[in-house]
Amino acid sequence: MMLEVNDLSLRFGGTQALDGVSFAVEKSELFAIIGPNGAGKTSIFNCLSGVYRPQSGAILLDGTRITATRPDGIARLGVARMFQNIELFDNLTVLDNIMLGRHIHLRYSALEAALRLGRARRAELAARRFAEEILDFLDLQAVRRHPVGMLPYGMKKRVELARALAMEPRLLLLDEPVAGMNTEETEDMARAILDIRAELSTTMIMVEHDMRLVMDLADRVLVLDFGRRIALGTPREVQQDEAVLRAYLGGAAEEAT
Numbered sequence: 001m002m003l004e005v006n007d008l009s010l011r012f013g014g015t016q017a018l019d020g021v022s023f024a025v026e027k028s029e030l031f032a033i034i035g036p037n038g039a040g041k042t043s044i045f046n047c048l049s050g051v052y053r054p055q056s057g058a059i060l061l062d063g064t065r066i067t068a069t070r071p072d073g074i075a076r077l078g079v080a081r082m083f084q085n086i087e088l089f090d091n092l093t094v095l096d097n098i099m100l101g102r103h104i105h106l107r108y109s110a111l112e113a114a115l116r117l118g119r120a121r122r123a124e125l126a127a128r129r130f131a132e133e134i135l136d137f138l139d140l141q142a143v144r145r146h147p148v149g150m151l152p153y154g155m156k157k158r159v160e161l162a163r164a165l166a167m168e169p170r171l172l173l174l175d176e177p178v179a180g181m182n183t184e185e186t187e188d189m190a191r192a193i194l195d196i197r198a199e200l201s202t203t204m205i206m207v208e209h210d211m212r213l214v215m216d217l218a219d220r221v222l223v224l225d226f227g228r229r230i231a232l233g234t235p236r237e238v239q240q241d242e243a244v245l246r247a248y249l250g251g252a253a254e255e256a257t
């Protein structure tokens with residue numbers, strides 16, 4: 001298993017955000033986490049990326065315990081996150097935003113960087129080549145020199161995805177990747193996610209409210225309600241699960257069936 005989450009609990013004062021949640025994600029899997037508002041989805045992402053520290057339980061990435069690792073350490077271990085709210089630099093170009101995502105891979109000393117010699121120069125060139133590949137891969141070449149602030153919403157999200165991919169993550173966290181998108185933008189994003197899985201074999205965990213997208217794309221789905229795991233299985237399995245239907249009574253899960 002590439003990721004193991006064992007008996008994770010997280011509390012905020014009187015609120016039990018996560019209550020003994022366990023699941024495991026296989027390498028190259030596209031894993032989804034769903035649940036009604038306040039179910040604990042974002043809390044899991046925040047634990048996985050080191051933003052929150054759970055009171056109990058363990059998170060293992062390729063066997064290494066990362067439960068108490070800080071966000072920068074987790075990023076360096078290869079966990080990248082595409083945020084729900086766009087966190088790009090509006091005044092910088094698409095290419096520069098993507099290059100920034102790459103900087104944690106450029107491990108050279110300040111002196112080398114200043115002199116732009118040897119290792120630094122080679123690393124910079126490799127980063128540039130890789131950024132170009134990602135621009136091709138996500139069909140962003142036409143806007144590479146455009147300031148991100150000028151782009152339409154759907155394309156900004158694609159740049160955000162490109163920046164996360166630039167870290168060559170072994171685990172990519174997608175935080176509501178199609179929130180606020182129209183039908184066409186949603187289809188583009190779905191295709192990009194499928195391309196990433198098919199061609200890069202990146203392991204992905206997606207939190208998403210769009211049931212149709214989750215059911216179409218995910219290999220397996222974890223369903224949370226009030227911080228507890230109520231179901232885990234294939235999209236077909238969770239859609240037929242009694243507890244899931246109850247949690248979503250009158251909600252999106254029924255629409256998707």
Ligand SMILES: Nc1ncnc2c1ncn2[C@@H]1O[C@H](COP(=O)(O)OP(=O)(O)OP(=O)(O)O)[C@@H](O)[C@H]1O
Nearest residue numbers: 012015016017035036037038039040041042043044
């Ligand atoms: N920083 C925090 N301080 C206090 N309570 C929090 C904090 N973060 C989350 N919570 C609480 O923990 C519970 C789970 O929240 P979380 O954001 O993980 O749910 P969610 O499933 O992502 O919800 P949504 O679908 O609305 O984004 C909620 O009751 C929420 O109010």
